[in-house]
Amino acid sequence: MASHQFDNVDRSGSVSGPPSGGDYALDRSFRGIAWFSAALILALVVYIVVEIGGKAMPAIAEHGLGFLTSTAWNVQTGQFGILPQIWGTLYSSLLALILGGVFGVAIAIFLTQDFLPSRLAMVFRTIIELLAAIPSVVFGLWGIYVLIPLLRPVANWLHANLGGVPFFGTSLSGPGLAPAALVLAIMILPTVASISVDALRQIPYKVKEAAYGMGTTRWEAILKVMLPTASSGILAALVLGFGRALGETMALAMLIGNSNQISLSLFAPANTLAALLASSFPEAGPVEVRALMYAALALLAITLIVNAVGLAVMKFATRKFEAER
Amino acid sequence: MNANPEMMAAGTASPRNGIVMDCQLEKVFYGDFLAVRDSKVPIEKNKITGFIGPSGCGKSTVLRSLNRMNDLIPIFRFQGKVSYHGQDIYDKKVDPVVVRRYIGMVFQQPNPFAMSIYDNVAFGLRLNGFKGNLDERVEKALQGAACWNEVKDKLKNSGLSLSGGQQQRLCIARAIATEPDVLLMDEPCSALDPIATRRVEELMIELKEKYTIALVTHNMQQAMRVADTTAFFGVDISQGSRTGYLVEMGPTRKIFEEPEQQLTRQYVRGEFS
Numbered sequence: 029m030a031s032h033q034f035d036n037v038d039r040s041g042s043v044s045g046p047p048s049g050g051d052y053a054l055d056r057s058f059r060g061i062a063w064f065s066a067a068l069i070l071a072l073v074v075y076i077v078v079e080i081g082g083k084a085m086p087a088i089a090e091h092g093l094g095f096l097t098s099t100a101w102n103v104q105t106g107q108f109g110i111l112p113q114i115w116g117t118l119y120s121s122l123l124a125l126i127l128g129g130v131f132g133v134a135i136a137i138f139l140t141q142d143f144l145p146s147r148l149a150m151v152f153r154t155i156i157e158l159l160a161a162i163p164s165v166v167f168g169l170w171g172i173y174v175l176i177p178l179l180r181p182v183a184n185w186l187h188a189n190l191g192g193v194p195f196f197g198t199s200l201s202g203p204g205l206a207p208a209a210l211v212l213a214i215m216i217l218p219t220v221a222s223i224s225v226d227a228l229r230q231i232p233y234k235v236k237e238a239a240y241g242m243g244t245t246r247w248e249a250i251l252k253v254m255l256p257t258a259s260s261g262i263l264a265a266l267v268l269g270f271g272r273a274l275g276e277t278m279a280l281a282m283l284i285g286n287s288n289q290i291s292l293s294l295f296a297p298a299n300t301l302a303a304l305l306a307s308s309f310p311e312a313g314p315v316e317v318r319a320l321m322y323a324a325l326a327l328l329a330i331t332l333i334v335n336a337v338g339l340a341v342m343k344f345a346t347r348k349f350e351a352e353r
Numbered sequence: 354m355n356a357n358p359e360m361m362a363a364g365t366a367s368p369r370n371g372i373v374m375d376c377q378l379e380k381v382f383y384g385d386f387l388a389v390r391d392s393k394v395p396i397e398k399n400k401i402t403g404f405i406g407p408s409g410c411g412k413s414t415v416l417r418s419l420n421r422m423n424d425l426i427p428i429f430r431f432q433g434k435v436s437y438h439g440q441d442i443y444d445k446k447v448d449p450v451v452v453r454r455y456i457g458m459v460f461q462q463p464n465p466f467a468m469s470i471y472d473n474v475a476f477g478l479r480l481n482g483f484k485g486n487l488d489e490r491v492e493k494a495l496q497g498a499a500c501w502n503e504v505k506d507k508l509k510n511s512g513l514s515l516s517g518g519q520q521q522r523l524c525i526a527r528a529i530a531t532e533p534d535v536l537l538m539d540e541p542c543s544a545l546d547p548i549a550t551r552r553v554e555e556l557m558i559e560l561k562e563k564y565t566i567a568l569v570t571h572n573m574q575q576a577m578r579v580a581d582t583t584a585f586f587g588v589d590i591s592q593g594s595r596t597g598y599l600v601e602m603g604p605t606r607k608i609f610e611e612p613e614q615q616l617t618r619q620y621v622r623g624e625f626s
Contacts, residue, residue, distance in 0.1 A: 234460060237460060241422060241453060243450050243481075248480065256468055257467040348511070
């Protein structure tokens with residue numbers, strides 16, 4: 029502001045003029061609000077980490093890194109370890125990512141590659157996004173009353189006939205990894221599908237023309253051209269889905285069985301960090317609360333690492349498939 | 354400009370030698386809209402056939418009918434015949450995918466795939482199950498498209514990292530890597546600067562030794578420079594909508610210097626565009 033206003037020129041009859049003082053004030057205040065909002069988010073993240081870290085400090089001092097590799101969680105003896113929860117968190121999220129990823133990307137292909145008239149595709153997409161609006165606890169109840177009874181005969185048949193395979197090493201008596209992972213997969217499906225739809229939609233029409241112009245069949249065009257072109261967006265969808273699966277709490281606390289064991293079996297009960305926090309906090313005494321704070325910090329670290337790795341993979345894909353920016 | 358029906362004359366007076374594609378278009382519709390009518394366009398072997406005409410005259414539509422690219426548009430409807438080596442490509446028994454493997458295409462906007470330069474050129478070879486020496490064919494195609502020297506040290510880089518002109522030559526390399534029979538080029542220079550345009554034009558003249566080329570261009574000078582035969586399309590607005598049709602077709606020199614039709618003369622003089 030206050031720069032040269034070119035007042036010396038005769039402008040009779042012209043409407044052109046400098047922005048008013050009010051315009052400049054508005055410009056400045058919007059910039060201020062934007063900066064403030066961005067700074068606030070950063071401050072909030074730092075505050076949360078510092079607060080949880082501070083509360084976890086006594087436990088960190090007491091248990092050290094052994095906390096991450098120990099399998100005991102015993103309030104009476106004061107022994108705490110979260111290896112089974114870390115295992116359960118990663119294992120259940122990975123299973124959910126595989127299932128939800130495959131179905132989510134398949135749905136995205138189905139909705140964007142001219143399999144459906146565009147209006148019908150829109151209806152489908154809305155329905156899938158509605159899945160995201162279902163509360164976690166409802167998914168949990170549905171899992172308990174519908175999914176587990178449905179899964180049990182299948183699981184027990186698999187265990188009886190293919191018990192030698194580590195994945196089917198136990199029978200399913202009630203809650204367990206399989207129902208939890210299935211529900212998680214359904215919960216991350218809308219995220220994966222809708223972000224993948226956006227990624228595939230962003231591909232310019234000329235790319236599709238180029239593919240068909242080379243004489244590809246529809247599936248060759250999709251698999252060899254469209255998916256690689258959308259790969260960074262689809263990876264973003266998978267990373268976000270995985271992040272959501274890692275932190276999901278309520279449905280898992282209801283379905284996973286809250287049992288501190290490490291097993292490859294899909295039908296064994298297990299536990300996750302988020303479920304541990306949710307189910308233990310209400311009755312925890314001061315010593316256990318400190319250990320839980322440590323566990324919360326570990327969960328935070330895992331999500332951060334997963335997101336960082338995901339970003340790195342996306343960067344790599346962008347560089348490999350698209351021009352360096 | 355009004356076109357009366359007697360004015361439309363087809364340029365295929367006598368059958369010539371080596372006609373690779375014989376397009377006998379009767380009517381092309383997009384939905385209910387009649388986009389092009391009555392255009393007989395024979396494409397001769399080892400020649401460049403240029404399609405010129407004002408906007409909306411259907412020259413691109415005709416070109417894209419030659420390898421069934423328009424089939425991507427659901428409301429597109431083609432009436433007539435395009436015989437390619439004696440076979441009508443619009444026959445029900447013909448798979449458009451097969452047609453496009455023999456009749457390659459270069460588009461208005463450079464559209465390399467989001468993959469490395471090498472993979473772009475190798476795409477068609479792999480697609481066709483080529484089992485021989487891939488490196489050799491990729492190099493040959495890039496040399497054929499006059500961009501080997503510029504990209505030989507960065508074959509692993511993304512095709513999208515190249516400049517517009519290089520991208521377009523990469524697309525030409527991609528199209529010629531499988532050595533298709535016919536190359537359709539839809540305003541291939543419209544997104545390029547004059548230097549890149551010159552290079553692509555030189556390339557087209559080299560390529561016609563081996564391939565048959567059909568070229569749509571908005572640029573009359575380009576048609577004059579490279580086309581052996583030129584087809585001039587006009588727009589008929591007499592029926593209340595804009596329908597393209599072939600006005601006249603013949604040797605390029607004749608079309609530009611002594612056209613038979615008044616409309617052609619006006620167009621090549623630049624009286625309308």
